[in-house]
Amino acid sequence: MNKYMKKTLSLIAALSFYGLLIFVIVMLYPGRSYFNMGAMFTGTYPKFIISGFLLTIWISILTLIGSLIFGFILYLMNNSKKDTIRYIAVIYNETVFGSPLIVFVVVVYYMVWNYLPFESRLYGGVVALILYMGPYMKNLFEGAIKTIDDLQFQAMTVFGFTTFQKYRYIILPQLLRVIVPPLIGNLTFIIKGSSLLNFIAIPELYYQITGIQYDNYLAVEGYLLMFVMYLMITIPLIRVTKFFEKKVASWN
Amino acid sequence: MELILKNVVKKYDNLEILKNININIKGKTGIAIIGPSGAGKSTLLRLLSKIEEPDSGEIFVNDHNLENTNPAEFYKQIGFVFQQHTLFPHLSVLRNITLVLEKVHKIEKLEANLIAMTLLEKFELQDHINKLCSQLSGGQSQRVSIVRSLAISPEIMFLDEPTSALDPVLTQEVLKTILQLREEKTNFVIVTHEILFAKKAADFIIFMEDGKIVEMGDVSILGEPQTPELKQYLSNVFVS
Ligand SMILES: Nc1ncnc2c1ncn2[C@@H]1O[C@H](COP(=O)(O)OP(=O)(O)O)[C@@H](O)[C@H]1O
Ligand SMILES: [Mg+2]
Numbered sequence: 001m002n003k004y005m006k007k008t009l010s011l012i013a014a015l016s017f018y019g020l021l022i023f024v025i026v027m028l029y030p031g032r033s034y035f036n037m038g039a040m041f042t043g044t045y046p047k048f049i050i051s052g053f054l055l056t057i058w059i060s061i062l063t064l065i066g067s068l069i070f071g072f073i074l075y076l077m078n079n080s081k082k083d084t085i086r087y088i089a090v091i092y093n094e095t096v097f098g099s100p101l102i103v104f105v106v107v108v109y110y111m112v113w114n115y116l117p118f119e120s121r122l123y124g125g126v127v128a129l130i131l132y133m134g135p136y137m138k139n140l141f142e143g144a145i146k147t148i149d150d151l152q153f154q155a156m157t158v159f160g161f162t163t164f165q166k167y168r169y170i171i172l173p174q175l176l177r178v179i180v181p182p183l184i185g186n187l188t189f190i191i192k193g194s195s196l197l198n199f200i201a202i203p204e205l206y207y208q209i210t211g212i213q214y215d216n217y218l219a220v221e222g223y224l225l226m227f228v229m230y231l232m233i234t235i236p237l238i239r240v241t242k243f244f245e246k247k248v249a250s251w252n
Numbered sequence: 253m254e255l256i257l258k259n260v261v262k263k264y265d266n267l268e269i270l271k272n273i274n275i276n277i278k279g280k281t282g283i284a285i286i287g288p289s290g291a292g293k294s295t296l297l298r299l300l301s302k303i304e305e306p307d308s309g310e311i312f313v314n315d316h317n318l319e320n321t322n323p324a325e326f327y328k329q330i331g332f333v334f335q336q337h338t339l340f341p342h343l344s345v346l347r348n349i350t351l352v353l354e355k356v357h358k359i360e361k362l363e364a365n366l367i368a369m370t371l372l373e374k375f376e377l378q379d380h381i382n383k384l385c386s387q388l389s390g391g392q393s394q395r396v397s398i399v400r401s402l403a404i405s406p407e408i409m410f411l412d413e414p415t416s417a418l419d420p421v422l423t424q425e426v427l428k429t430i431l432q433l434r435e436e437k438t439n440f441v442i443v444t445h446e447i448l449f450a451k452k453a454a455d456f457i458i459f460m461e462d463g464k465i466v467e468m469g470d471v472s473i474l475g476e477p478q479t480p481e482l483k484q485y486l487s488n489v490f491v492s
Contacts, residue, residue, distance in 0.1 A: 155338035158303060160327035160356045169351060174342050 010242070017235050024228050036218060040225050045212050052208030053229060059126055059194045059204055060233075064187055066130035071137020075145075078138060093135040102196045104132050109200045125197040129190060136186050144179045177245075184241045188234045195230070205229060253314060253408050253439040254278050255300065260309030262295055269295050271463040273309070277456060282434060283441045284450035287460035288485060293443040294412050296460070300441060301410045302326050314407055328356060331401025331409040336417045337393035339385035339400070345372070346381040349400045357404055371399050375429055391422030395429045402438060409433060409440040416445065427453075447474060447489050459485065 024037055040049070077089035096104065105128040113124035148171060156166045198207035206226060213222035255277045262270040270292050277283065285293045298304045299311060302318050311318040316326060339348050346368055353364035372378050377396060385393045394414055401409055411430065415423040427449050433440055434453060444450055450457060451474050458468040459482045466481045467473060477483045 151334050151336060151338050152340065154303065155332070155334065158301060158327050158330070158332040159352050160324050161352075162324070165355050169355060170340050170342075174340075177342065 017231065020228060020231070024224065035221060035224075037221050037225070039216055039218055040209075040212060040221050045216075048203075048208040048212060049205070049225070049229075052203060052205035055122075055203060056191065056194050056205040057233065059122070059129070059197065059202075060187065060191045062126045063129040063133060063190045063194070066126065067133035067137045067186075067190070070130055070134035072141055074134050074138040075141040078142075089138075093138065096132055096135045101132055101193050102199065104128065105196055106199060108132075121200060122202055125194075125200055125202045129193060129197070132193070133186065133190060136189070140179060140182045140186065143182070144175050147174055147178050180244050181241050184237050184244075188237055191233055191237075192230065195226075253280060253283075253441075254312070255283070255441075256310075256312040258310040260299065260306045260311060262292075262299060262304070263307045269463050270299070270306070273465060275458070275465070275468070280456040281437070281439050282454040283456045283458065284454035285441065285443045285458045285460060286445070286447065286450060286485070287466075291460040292463045293460055297410050297412050297441065297443055301330055301332050303332070328404070329407045331398075331404065331406035333394070333398050333401055333409065333411040333414045335413045337385065337390070337397040339388075339393055339396055341385055344382050344384060345377065345388070345396050348385075348396065349403050352400060353403060367403055371403055372396075375399050375432065389422060390418050391425045394418065394422075394426050398426070398429055398433075402433070402436065407439065409438055411440060411442040411444075413443050413445065445489065447486065450474065461485070 074089055074093065077085050078093070080086050080089070105125065108128040108131055109124050113127065118124065152170070156170055161170070194204055195206035197204055198210060201207065203211075209222045209226050209229075213219050255275055257273050257275040260270060260273040261268060273296065285296060287293055295304070299306050299318075300313060302321065302323050313326075313330075316329075318326070339345070340351070343351060346365070349368040349371070350361070350364040353359040353367060354361060359367070369378070369381070372381055375395060375398075377392065377399065380388060380392060380396070385396070388396065394417075398409075398411075398414070414430070415426050418426060423446070427446065430440070430442065430449075431453050442450075442454070451471055454471060456468070456470055457473055459466050459473070459477075459479075461481050467477065467479045469478075473482065474486065477486055
């Protein structure tokens with residue numbers, strides 16, 4: 001694919017996203033009898049939508065951080081010299097890769113979290129997401145560590161680089177380049193996946209808008225609104241990845 | 253250069269890999285360490301360059317007593333070339349060299365570029381300055397690695413079988429580069445299997461077997477080996 005085709009395609013992608021936004025705004029024009037988007041924003045609805053939106057973002061941030069840590073632990077376990085530890089990690093990873101997120105969340109929440117002495121529904125949901133995302137993050141670490149071989153570490157040392165310089169000029173530029181794109185991929189996965197927490201009655205975006213749909217019977221409008229609001233988070237993230245890939249590629 | 257080792261022992265997992273090594277070399281410029289694989293050649297080189305520490309014994313390299321030398325300071329004064337090239341894959345050939353000069357040796361960007369360009373030209377690598385190592389052949393990458401180590405004007409260059417990962421044609425190209433080190437008056441210690449090359453490039457030979465130095469002396473020992481072990485080793489390598 002040449003440069004111009006790529007540029008054109010990304011232009012089309014951007015245009016269709018902003019076109020969709022404009023489309024929705026136009027539909028906000030009051031007094032319509034079909035696609036009555038305005039009706040999604042009357043009374044106390046905006047308050048619920050915004051609180052759902054913010055909660056979705058909060059859940060995603062917690063899950064991102066938690067699953068990075070858990071994923072790193074899984075990475076260490078997976079590379080452990082002790083057979084037992086390695087087997088546990090392998091079995092766990094395969095269980096996760098083999099089960100749908102929704103099933104996993106429900107099982108973890110109702111069959112494990114419920115029997116633990118914790119009150120919070122929200123953290124139960126977040127823990128379920130973290131447990132699910134761990135193996136995906138483990139894969140990401142695995143890919144990243146491989147990019148820098150042992151010999152390169154030794155070479156850095158015998159050149160006399162300080163630890164800070166090693167990370168700043170040699171390790172991080174290489175790691176970020178391979179880690180950031182899949183990391184943002186995982187983050188979008190988390191954001192989309194967090195919508196499933198409505199199954200355990202956590203008032204995130206999906207849950208809140210569903211509530212409004214039950215209230216005003218505007219099913220299509222509700223889903224359209226969700227569609228746009230999720231894209232509002234994920235598309236900028238995807239853009240950031242692209243920007244990052246270019247920026248870091250010339251970072252030295 | 254001056255290398256003095258007194259009763260040096262190195263163990264891995266309680267196994268003696270270097271057994272009581274004693275060396276006293278003064279006023280040599282090129283030292284070649286030869287011997288069968290597993291003899292402990294790389295281990296010796298790593299001790300000389302303070303990448304690893306001996307379990308006992310003393311090591312003096314020029315006027316550094318390695319035991320109480322700060323490693324980071326010592327590393328700034330030596331070069332080390334590994335079996336495979338170690339270019340940083342995200343940086344261009346030029347930047348690979350100038351990064352070390354600028355960040356570790358605090359040389360101004362302009363001067364660093366000048367040093368790098370001058371050397372790359374001298375070693376006929378000027379056509380590749382903007383390439384990444386993924387765009388170079390194995391031989392070219394290894395030559396750039398050598399130039400990168402040379403750029404800091406090291407007291408001594410250590411090379412650990414720098415051609416063992418290369419095919420015969422590329423090997424010759426890299427060996428030519430190492431011969432050029434002599435013209436640059438750079439002291440070097442090289443571990444190599446290339447006996448003919450050692451004969452040409454070195455002025456002192458150390459022959460190791462089984463963690464011990466079996467024979468050492470000037471290059472003539474390659475023509476007239478005194479020990480049956482070296483005789484045996486040379487007959488094998490010359491045939492193959
Ligand atoms: N890091 C290490 N841990 C354990 N054993 C090692 C290590 N490095 C080298 N050895 C052992 O030390 C011996 C000498 O190795 P080396 O110095 O690499 O030999 P050479 O370079 O002559 O082939 C070998 O038997 C090797 O297995
Ligand atoms: Mg070796």
